[in-house]
Amino acid sequence: xxxxxxxxxQIIDLTxxxxxxxxxxxxxxxxxxxxxxxxxxxxxxxVCKKYAYARLIKIIKPxxxxxxxxxxxxxxxxxxxLQHMRYAAQLAYKQRLVQDLMPNQEVRYPLxxxxxxxxxxxxxxxxxxKNNQVFMGFYxxxxxxxxxxxxxAIQDPVINELYAWFQEHxxxxxxxxxxxxxxxxxxxxxxSQIVLIGQYKNDWEQLVKDCVSTFDHVASIVFNQNNRKDNxxxxxxxxxxxxKPYILATCFENKVxxxxxxxxxxxxxxxxxxxxxxxxxxxxxxxxxxxxxxxGTGTIGMMAxxxxxxxxxxxxxxxxxxxxxxxxxxxxxxxGSYYCMDASVFAHEMKEKVDVVFVDPPRKGMSEQGxxxxxxxxxxxxxxxxxxxxxxxRDIKIFEQEGYHCEYVQPVDLFCQTNGIExxxxxxxxD
Numbered sequence: 001x002x003x004x005x006x007x008x009x010q011i012i013d014l015t016x017x018x019x020x021x022x023x024x025x026x027x028x029x030x031x032x033x034x035x036x037x038x039x040x041x042x043x044x045x046x047v048c049k050k051y052a053y054a055r056l057i058k059i060i061k062p063x064x065x066x067x068x069x070x071x072x073x074x075x076x077x078x079x080x081x082l083q084h085m086r087y088a089a090q091l092a093y094k095q096r097l098v099q100d101l102m103p104n105q106e107v108r109y110p111l112x113x114x115x116x117x118x119x120x121x122x123x124x125x126x127x128x129x130k131n132n133q134v135f136m137g138f139y140x141x142x143x144x145x146x147x148x149x150x151x152x153a154i155q156d157p158v159i160n161e162l163y164a165w166f167q168e169h170x171x172x173x174x175x176x177x178x179x180x181x182x183x184x185x186x187x188x189x190x191x192s193q194i195v196l197i198g199q200y201k202n203d204w205e206q207l208v209k210d211c212v213s214t215f216d217h218v219a220s221i222v223f224n225q226n227n228r229k230d231n232x233x234x235x236x237x238x239x240x241x242x243x244k245p246y247i248l249a250t251c252f253e254n255k256v257x258x259x260x261x262x263x264x265x266x267x268x269x270x271x272x273x274x275x276x277x278x279x280x281x282x283x284x285x286x287x288x289x290x291x292x293x294x295x296g297t298g299t300i301g302m303m304a305x306x307x308x309x310x311x312x313x314x315x316x317x318x319x320x321x322x323x324x325x326x327x328x329x330x331x332x333x334x335x336g337s338y339y340c341m342d343a344s345v346f347a348h349e350m351k352e353k354v355d356v357v358f359v360d361p362p363r364k365g366m367s368e369q370g371x372x373x374x375x376x377x378x379x380x381x382x383x384x385x386x387x388x389x390x391x392x393x394r395d396i397k398i399f400e401q402e403g404y405h406c407e408y409v410q411p412v413d414l415f416c417q418t419n420g421i422e423x424x425x426x427x428x429x430x431d
Contacts, residue, residue, distance in 0.1 A: 001025055001047050008060065011038045016097050016390070018081035018419040022054075029054050032141070033075045035063035035085060065089035070117065071153045078141035080154060080417040087116050091413060094421040098411050101393040105425075106408040111273050116416030119267045120155045124233055125163060125181045127170075134175045136167055154417055158185045158192060158217065165214065174202055179226060180233055182260065184247065185217070187268060191247040193220040195260050197234065199227050208241050219247045222260055234261060246323065251275065251299045254331050262320040263296040267414040274385065274412045274422055275303055278358065281383045281410075281426035284308050288355035291377070293343040298324030298336070300358050300385070305333045308355075313338040314346040344370035347377065354379045365391025368398055375402035382427040392423055405430050 001024065011020040011034045020034035022042070028051040031042050039061035042054035056075075059066070069075070069083035082090050091110045099107040113119065128135045128146055137148040151160040162183050170181075182195035194211065196204065201223050212218050220243035226235030238245065238260075249256040249264060252272060258264055265271035278300060284290070284307040292301035295313035297320050305311045305328070313336060315321050321340040328336045339346060343359070344367050354377045359366065365388060374382060382404060386392035389411075396406050404427040414422045 001027055001044060001052055003044050003047055005044045006041065006057065007044070007054075008039065008041050011036050011040060014093060016419065024052075027052050031056055032081075033084060034059070035065055035089075038063045038066070071149075073147050073149055074153075076140055077138045077147045077149065078143075079138050079152065081419045083153070083417045087112065087416065090116075090416070094411055094413065094419075097419075098389045098409060098421060098423060101389050102396060102406075102409065105393075105396065105406050108408060108410045110411035110413045110421065111270075111277070112413045113267075113270060113416055116413070117153050118156055119269060119416060120152075120159070121186055121264070121268050122184045122266050123152065123155050123159050123163065123182070125183075127175055127178045127181060129172055129175055132172055134167075134170055134172055136163070136170070136181065156185050156187060158187075159183050162192060162194065162215065162218075165211065169207060169210065174204065174207060176202060178202070182224075182233070184258070184260065184264075186247060186249040186258070188250040189248045190217045191219040191249075192217045193222070193243075193247045193258075193260055194218060195222045195224050195234075195238075196241075197224045197226050200225070201239065204241065212242055219243045220245065220260070224260070245319075252303055254299070254302045254327070256297055256299060256302075257323050257326045257330060258297060259319040259323050261317060262323050263317075264299070265414060267416075270412055270414040270422075271299075274414065274424065275300055277410050277412060277424040278383050278385055279303055279307075281424055282356050282358070282381060284356065289353060291347075291350070291354050291357045291379075293347065293357060293359045293374075294361045295324060295338065296320050296360070298327050298338065300360065301336055301338075302327060302331060302333060304356075304358070305336050309335065311336040312350075312352075314341060314343050316340065316342055344373060347373035350377055356381045356383065358383050358385065360385040361391075363388040363391065365395050366398075371395060371398045371402060375399070375404070378429070380429050384423075384425040384427060386423045386425065387420065389421060389423055392425060396425060396427070399427050403430050404428065 009022040013021040019030040041058040046053040074083040178198040180197040185192040221241040225237040246259040249258040288308040292313040295315040301311040407426045
């Protein structure tokens with residue numbers, strides 16, 4: 001097999017990255033934008049020792065699950081991997097993905113959306129200047145090249161409106177030094193926040209005035225300075241250009257001050273589904289002490305606070321901790337305390353009796369030491385919220401070695417049209 005050779009083949013499977021799998025001359029070949037059981041014509045793009053990559057040239061026999069993507073650049077942009085797949089098939093695919101990673105666990109069918117589009121409350125658009133033109137959009141898959149877009153099918157329409165406005169008003173001179181345009185919009189409060197991320201502050205005074213006068217929902221505009229040479233989007237220093245460094249959001253009956261640096265689920269509708277599942281798994285009562293690790297702005301802890309004796313939250317981002325403290329006061333909740341420190345360090349130092357621990361770690365999951373420290377706290381129950389089923393499967397095995405049994409895993413589809421899936425795992429202390 002050589003690069004640029006063309007083959008007709010059948011797709012036999014789909015990987016966790018939503019690449020189709022074919023077998024040709026003993027080699028596994030990965031192909032994007034295809035579905036299982038499809039007969040396709042492909043062109044080889046890269047050959048390695050045991051596998052190869054190919055591009056799709058033509059679909060000879062389509063899958064019954066294939067649909068026409070609503071986005072004209074769905075096959076080019078790196079944002080959506082599954083727009084060409086029926087939504088019911090997406091959910092079945094994600095259930096199988098999780099089940100394959102943990103074959104001995106009860107993995108329930110994913111909880112999906114009624115309308116799996118226009119759900120995202122946050123977008124980060126990279127900006128480049130080429131040939132005296134401003135280019136904005138999303139990165140091409142596995143590339144730093146920008147795919148220009150007019151709008152995004154999975155973003156809230158208000159974000160698309162703001163993006164279109166900046167496309168029109170962000171001139172080459174105003175875009176000098178800019179790296180990203182960050183937009184967050186919370187539908188429940190009708191508030192949006194715009195963050196201009198770049199190497200230095202430009203003369204944006206008129207731009208800010210025009211934006212605020214055009215959109216009455218814009219509550220915050222911030223400049224965030226980032227001179228780093230890596231792919232980290234947000235820098236440390238910032239300056240508020242309009243409003244405050246946060247906007248108001250809601251989660252169930254709770255109000256949330258949402259700082260632009262703070263984590264908040266990108267799908268507001270499914271966030272409530274996810275956290276409702278977490279609360280059900282926790283089985284709380286008024287005598288309990290609960291720990292909320294990787295607490296973010298305190299959304300899970302605030303929901304739990306209404307049912308328990310006390311909540312102790314832990315988060316490493318200082319702005320998020322301040323947000324969490326403000327949020328408790330904002331909602332007249334007085335049984336919560338929050339600490340700015342590493343979750344594993346806190347679990348190691350904690351001496352108080354604990355009944356339930358919520359963990360919602362980043363994609364890398366938890367450390368073995370962190371899990372060991374939680375086990376030493378001896379909670380009756382651990383509710384693990386995960387955005388990465390692979391690290392969840394690994395961590396469940398470690399919890400089992402520490403004397404916990406996984407009762408079930410409930411996937412929740414927060415990332416429709418993509419290969420992402422969120423899960424809630426209920427872990428119970430064994431007698």
